[in-house]
Amino acid sequence: MNLLQYVPGDSFLHKLNPVTKLFAAFLYGVACIVTQSVWVEIVLIMLMLAISTLAGLQKRALHLAKNLFILGLFMFVLQLLFVRTGEPLLVYNNFCFFTTGGLSSALLLSFRIIGTMLPLMLLFAITQMNDLCSALVKCLHVPYKYAFIVTTAFRFVPLFTTEFHDIEDAQKARGVEYDTKNFFKKMSLIAPLFVPLLISSLKKVDSGAVSAELRGFHLRTVKSGYKEYPFGLQDGICAVCILCLIAGAAVL
Amino acid sequence: MLTFDKVSFAYPDAKETINQLSFHIEKGEMVSLIGSNGAGKSTISRLANGLLLPTAGKVYVDGADTQRTKTSAIAKKVGFLFQNPDRQICQNSVYDEIAFGLKVQGFSKEETDRRTKEVLETFSLKGDWFPFTRSRGERQRIALASVLVTKPELVILDEPTTGLDYRECIMIMDYLTQLNKTENVTVLMVSHDMELVQEYAKRVLVLTRGRLVGDGNTNAIMKDMSILSKANVIPAQIPTLALKFGDRFSDVYTIEEMVDAIKKEKQQGKGEVAS
Numbered sequence: 001m002n003l004l005q006y007v008p009g010d011s012f013l014h015k016l017n018p019v020t021k022l023f024a025a026f027l028y029g030v031a032c033i034v035t036q037s038v039w040v041e042i043v044l045i046m047l048m049l050a051i052s053t054l055a056g057l058q059k060r061a062l063h064l065a066k067n068l069f070i071l072g073l074f075m076f077v078l079q080l081l082f083v084r085t086g087e088p089l090l091v092y093n094n095f096c097f098f099t100t101g102g103l104s105s106a107l108l109l110s111f112r113i114i115g116t117m118l119p120l121m122l123l124f125a126i127t128q129m130n131d132l133c134s135a136l137v138k139c140l141h142v143p144y145k146y147a148f149i150v151t152t153a154f155r156f157v158p159l160f161t162t163e164f165h166d167i168e169d170a171q172k173a174r175g176v177e178y179d180t181k182n183f184f185k186k187m188s189l190i191a192p193l194f195v196p197l198l199i200s201s202l203k204k205v206d207s208g209a210v211s212a213e214l215r216g217f218h219l220r221t222v223k224s225g226y227k228e229y230p231f232g233l234q235d236g237i238c239a240v241c242i243l244c245l246i247a248g249a250a251v252l
Numbered sequence: 253m254l255t256f257d258k259v260s261f262a263y264p265d266a267k268e269t270i271n272q273l274s275f276h277i278e279k280g281e282m283v284s285l286i287g288s289n290g291a292g293k294s295t296i297s298r299l300a301n302g303l304l305l306p307t308a309g310k311v312y313v314d315g316a317d318t319q320r321t322k323t324s325a326i327a328k329k330v331g332f333l334f335q336n337p338d339r340q341i342c343q344n345s346v347y348d349e350i351a352f353g354l355k356v357q358g359f360s361k362e363e364t365d366r367r368t369k370e371v372l373e374t375f376s377l378k379g380d381w382f383p384f385t386r387s388r389g390e391r392q393r394i395a396l397a398s399v400l401v402t403k404p405e406l407v408i409l410d411e412p413t414t415g416l417d418y419r420e421c422i423m424i425m426d427y428l429t430q431l432n433k434t435e436n437v438t439v440l441m442v443s444h445d446m447e448l449v450q451e452y453a454k455r456v457l458v459l460t461r462g463r464l465v466g467d468g469n470t471n472a473i474m475k476d477m478s479i480l481s482k483a484n485v486i487p488a489q490i491p492t493l494a495l496k497f498g499d500r501f502s503d504v505y506t507i508e509e510m511v512d513a514i515k516k517e518k519q520q521g522k523g524e525v526a527s
Contacts, residue, residue: 163339170334172323173301173303173330173334174340175402176324177324179322192343193342195343195344196341200338
């Protein structure tokens, strides 16, 4: 499943202004960061899954949440072992394995990671990169060159992922065993794959730049785009909701 | 050598690409797989070396079920040439690139060196070249050399002549034909180039939307317009011309045969061809 790919749809979320979506995703992440309550983090994650369901993206959101959970679990273990505040919770032979402070900090951080990443992924799923780029130029007057760089970088991620898998397949076909359990051997086998990936990426970027130049990239201004991105009532509602959410998250 | 037994395959989140496909390729055959874009040609070639596994049915490579055999074990018998050589090349010198497959498969240092030098000479390549800056034709030759150096029993070529000029194309195909004749290597070639298929393949498999609509002798398939039109394939020029000239040209498939047939017609002063 390509998590950065746009999923066409006609939901309330799809119809929002791309700039509103971008800021909403960012501010949702802020809400997850400002809260100090594990329960609020859980509520925010559940709310985001519900919002994803509204946009018809429940499968993708659950898949992402599952992957982020693994990352969260890793962070949980680290926090649990290294944060030493509060009362000891598990002590064995005078050695304290973790404390109450470590547990609450670990829970908060692991849920925070899931909570902040989910809205960003939803943003990519409900926003076309061209629209995001044009809206940044039209509404916020960001120079086209910079908006293009950012959106193109995101657009290239799935391309490079596919390319990497194809290169990996080519090496598998030559007898390279990537399913080895030896971590160091696996790394030594994967390392050569970055050479063809780097070469093909540079070639793609170079040919893309030449192609853009030949079609008058440098002539593009704010007025060049014909599509308008007006803010509507739904954008206002979204802004109010997200501000309430931040306020609620900060207070609770 | 290669058997597809009622094989079906679907990519995740997509409709079935291959549907109940069955065919068998004997050892030493030179077979071409043709069909329009999206017919499933590349999917079949990836199923044949275990890079993809069937969602239903079985694929056997030399009797081994690909679902029960590691890709690395299949790679010892099956050589795969990708359409884009840049995906395959991963070493900083041509020598290392060609030796890479041998090292991975556990050949001794002496054997690796001997075979690599032999292949470098055969393909007119220099071991100290930096592969990424060579021409497209040279990179394709490097990729093919690194596939053939392991002496696979079955060679699968996915559009082997894309981006090559005529001379490079002929060189590669002549080498594969020689290998097929002298070493009894089985060749499965995926190609859009009907002239190439007509000239080199002995048997053709015609594919349309994941189904086999034709399987037979190249000459017979090239003159069966109903099969070729089903697969949206434009036939090779000589058989098409021969069909237009009528029954007297029914055995004409190559340029040489066409020249001979026209000369014969002229000598006999017959029909529109002679005039």
